[in-house]
Amino acid sequence: MTLDGKNVARRGAAALAIALVAGGGGYWLGQREGAPATESGSGKDGRKILYWYDPMVPQEHYDNPNSLSSMGMKTIPKYADAAPDTGPGVSVNADARQNLGMRVVAAEMGALPSSLTVTGSIDFNRRKVAIVQARSGGFVTRVYARAPGDVIGAGAPIADLQLPEWGGAQGEFLAVKRLGRPDLTAAARQRLRLMGMSDTLIGEVERSGRTSGTVTIRSPIGGVIQTLDVRAGMTLAAGQSLAQVSGIGTVWLNAAVPEAQAGLVRMEQSVSATLAAFPGEIFAGRVTAILPSTQAESRTLTVRIELANRGGRLRPGMFASVALAGDGKPALLVPSEAVIRTGTRTLVMLALADGRYRPAEVRTGREGGGKTEIIAGLTAGEKVVASGQFLLDSEASLAGVAARPIGGGQ
Template sequence: MTDATTKARWRAAILAAVLVTGGGGYWLGQRGGDATAPGAASDDSRKILYYYDPMFPNQKFDKPGKSPFMDMELMPKYADDGAADAAPGIIVDPGARQSLGMRVVAAEMGSLAATVDATGSIEFNQRDVAIVQARSGGYVERVYRLAPGDVIGAGAPIADVQLPEWGGAQTEYLSVKRLGRPDLTAAARQRLRLMGMPEAVIAEVDRSGRTGGRLTVRAPIGGVVQALNARAGVTLAPGQTLAEISGLGTVWLNAALPEAQAGLVQVGQRAAATLTAFPGESFGGRVVAILPTAAADSRTLTVRIELPNRSGRLRPGMFASVALGGDARPALLVPSEAVIRTGKRNVVMLEMGDGRYHPAEVATGREGGGKTEILDGLAAGEKVVASGQFLLDSEASLTGLAVRPLDAAR
C-alpha cells in the first residue's frame, strides 16, 4: 500500500468522523469562507478558540492551515461546541446516520450458554489399557501373526506358551482330589488359582482328568497392539510382559484452554467435537479431567474430554475443535459488535434520543452466538449502537465527552 493511498484513507475516515458533530457539519458547510483567527468570530458569530489536527487533538494551533502531521486542513475548535444543547452527547443528523450505516438495537434479556471453543488432538484413553503377562515361568511355543499397530478384537490369540509349573500343580491337584478330602481338594484348587490359572483351564482338568501346561494367551480387550514382546522360543520369567493393548472403545480429546477461561469449564460438562476428517458431523462427549498444571509458554490448561468411539473412526493423532457448553441462564444481552474494547474498559454508545449519543462503560461476561452478556452498566431496554459506533467513540474522545460510569445505570 502506497503512502498516497494510506493518506487518502485517513482523510476519508476523518471526514466521516467530522460529519457526526454539529461543529464539524458547520465547518464543512463554511469551508469555502475566509479563515478566522483564534478569538475572532466566524460568519455566524461563533468564537474560535484554536485550530487542531483531529489525529493529534492535544496539539493546538493559532492559525488555520495544513497540519504538520497529516496532509489535511486544520479544524477550528469553537467556544460553544457542545453547549448548544443542555444534555451532553454527540448529535448526528438523519442524513449522516444513513451515510454511516448506523444500526441501533435494544439491550434485552435472553438465554446464553457458557460456550467455550478450544482445539486439541485425539489420544488413546490411558485408562483403557491391558497388559498381557506370563503368570508362570516357561517358554513361548508359537506367536500368532501380529505386529505393533495391529487392531485386534477381544479374545484374539496372541501366543501359545508352555508352562511346566502348571503341569506339576495340576498333577498334584488330581492326586489330592482322588483322596476324597473336600478340604484338601479346595486348598489344592485355590493353589491353581493363585498361580494365575484361568477357571476354564481348571474346569477342563476336572472334567478330563488330564494335565497340560500348554496355554493359548488371548487378548483381554479389543484395541491396538502397542507393544509385542512375545517371540517363538523365548524363555519366560513370571510376570514378563508379552503384549500391551490400548482399547479403542473410547478416546481422549486433550484440548488447550486459555487460562482466562478456566472458570467456565467444569468436570462433567458436556462437549461437542468436530473434525475436518468428518465434515458436518459432531461427536458428543464430556469433560473427565482438567489437568492441574498450565503450559508456561502458551498459558493454557489441558482439558481432557472422553469421546465414545464405537465405530473406531476417531483415531489418535487427529486434530479436532471442541465446543464446551454449560447450562444456559438468563442474561442481559447486546450484540458483541456493539461493545468497544479499549483494553482498559468496555464501552457502548447509547442512543439518548433526538439523534443524540453518549458513551457508557459496561462490564461484560460470557459470549456466544454473536451476543455478549452485560453484567453492569446497562438496563434492559436501553438502546446501543451496533454499527458505526467506532466513529462516535472517536468523536466522544476528541470532544472530551465523559463516559457514563458503571454505577450510573443502577
C-alpha cells in the same frame, strides 16, 4: 492669483471635502456592519444571538464573532431560539440518524453461545490398557501371527505357554479330589485360582481328570497391540510381560486451549469435534480431565476429551477442530459491535429519549456468537447503539459529555 487660479483652488478644496466625507461615511458603515452583536444583538436572519462559542470547548463564551477559542478555532453563534438542553448527551435528528445508518438494540438476557474453538489430536485412551504377563515360569511353545500395531479382538490368542508348575499343581488337585474330602478339595481348587488359572481351565481338569500344563494366553480386551515381547522357544519368568494392548473402544482428544481462555473450560463440559477425514460428521464427547500444567512454549492448557470410537475409525494422530459448549447460564448480552474499547475503559452508547445519546461505561465478560456479556454498567431493556456509535462517541467527546459511570443508574 488670477481668476483661473482661484477657480482651480476652489475645485481642489471641494474634491478633498467630498473625499473626506465619503471616506468617513464608508468607515462608519464598515464599523456598523462589523460591529459585534452582544446578548441583545441579532444575526442577519433576525435570530437573537446569545453568544459565540466553539463546539470543541462549549464552556467558553465570546461576545465577538471574530474571536478565536482556546483551541484556536473560529467561533459560531449560539441562538436564543435553539433547542434547549434537556439532559446529558448529544442530540441527533431523524435525518442524521438515517444518514448515519444508526441501529439501536436493547440489552437482553440470554445464553451465550460458545466461541471457544481450538485444535486437538486423537490419542489412545490410556485408561484402557491391558498388560499380558506370564503368571508362572515356563517356556513358549507357540506364537500366533501377531505383530505390534495389529488390531485384535477381546480373547484373541497371543501365545501358548508350557508351565510345569501349573501341571504339578493340577496333579495335586486331582489327588486331593480323589480323597473325597470336600474341604480339602475346595482348598486345592482355591490354590489353583491363586496361581492364575481360570475357572474354565480348573473345570476342564476336574472333568477330564488329566493335567494340562499348556495354557493359551489371550488378550483380555480388544484393541491395538502396542508391544509384543514373546517368541517361540523363549524361557519365561513369573510375571514377565508378554504384550501390551491398548483399547480403541474410546479414544482421547487432547485439545490445546489458550491460557487466556482456560477459565471457560470445566469438567464434564460437552464438546463437539470435526475431523477432515470425515467431513460433515460431528463427534460428541465430554471433558474428562483438565491437565494441571501449562505448555510453556505455546502457553496452552491441555484438555482431555473422551470420544466414542465406533468401528475404530478415530485413529491416534488425527487432528480435529474442537468446539466447547457454553455453560448455558443466563447473561446480559449486547451485540459485540456495540462495544467501544478505548484501551483504558469500555463504553457503549446509550439511546436516550428524544433522539439523545450518551456514552456509558461498562464491564464486559465473555464473548461468543457475535454477542458480548455485560457484567456491570447496563440493565436489561436499556437500548444501545449497534451501528454508528463511534461517530456519536466522537461527538459526545467534542461536546464534553461525560460517560455514565458504572453503578450510576439508568
